[in-house]
Amino acid sequence: MRNALFTTLTIIFLAAFIHIVAVLSLPYLAPKNAWARVTALTDENQMIVLPAASPSHQSLPLMAPDVRYGVCRFNLDNGPVRLSTQILDDLWSIAFYTPSGENFYAITGRELKRSQIEIIISTQNEVGVKAGASLLDEIEDLIVVDSPVREGIALIRAPLLGPSYASQTEAALQQGSCSKNLPGASLQR
């Protein structure tokens, strides 16, 4: 009897341990998480427009068929990265992610209230903030995003107001850029 109880407890304890290890390790073991997929799609520090979701192709799982996406996989190892894009509608948004898919910052067109935006992505408490601050004279309304990670993803979502908006929306996203060329770099030289 005591033996059976002991066996049961052992199984429960061991199963709980395996359960916890499995859950905690999955984010590091999952081979096809969003970061792996985006890495396969694009080089770092450049903006790409994901092909529209279709029955035969989706760049990321369960993409919205009526949203167009612009992606920048940023790397801040060599300093801040500048993201420029048009924002054609209040409904557009830009969301920033860590490699494990945590959305640490997001801003919508409604909050931006303008159609052309410049964002400086920099690591926390770093030169980017200073660079950004010194440039504020040059460009009004520059947004500085403090990133908790050196590598991550910026994802622009552009919902289509109707099927006829697709080409216009894609063209606007194509104009966007992601680069190491900070505004005012020419002035500093």
Next chain:
Amino acid sequence: MRTLLKFLLIFITALTLGLGSAWYMIEEGSALTTSHLGPWSVWHSAGRPDADPYTKAYMARAGRLPITSTSALYFFANSDESGAQMTSDCEYVIDGQPLNAAWWSLAAYDGSGRLIPNKANRHSFNRTDVARRADGSYRIVLARSARPGNWLPTAEQGSMKLVLRAYGLREAGNVLNKGASTRGLPTIRKVVCK
């Protein structure tokens, strides 16, 4: 020999239970991570940096990049109001009320998450392109052949699922609140099966 066998048996049982329960809680969700509102289920901490380990594991497996759940929610449905699995063999009527969100989109996918090929090239309806009645409510019909109004085409065969994205959801907490229950979320009713 018997002792070794016993240890092996204990280990295999524990492994099955541990991995099985982990898989289930990550794949299907649990009271800790997901809310059920009628036919819709939602991972209520998806995308949040302070999400629990189950939600993080789910997100890593899902490979999606959801907006933090404080400003957007993603509702999934693979069954109708009665709880029966949705299939292309049946027609469904989706009735919705105005949702308190900046934008929403309701898209149909097959069981494995692919968009369903159709001549109309129609995969979703959203806040801006759905035809609505004067009071803001709308009806979408899921069927194989064309229907008047908001027709969302389904496949020749197989299961399917719906994803309702709500961006800029005001009072996201209230939507998840049991008291507010299914308020604003569309109902999915089976009409006829072939």
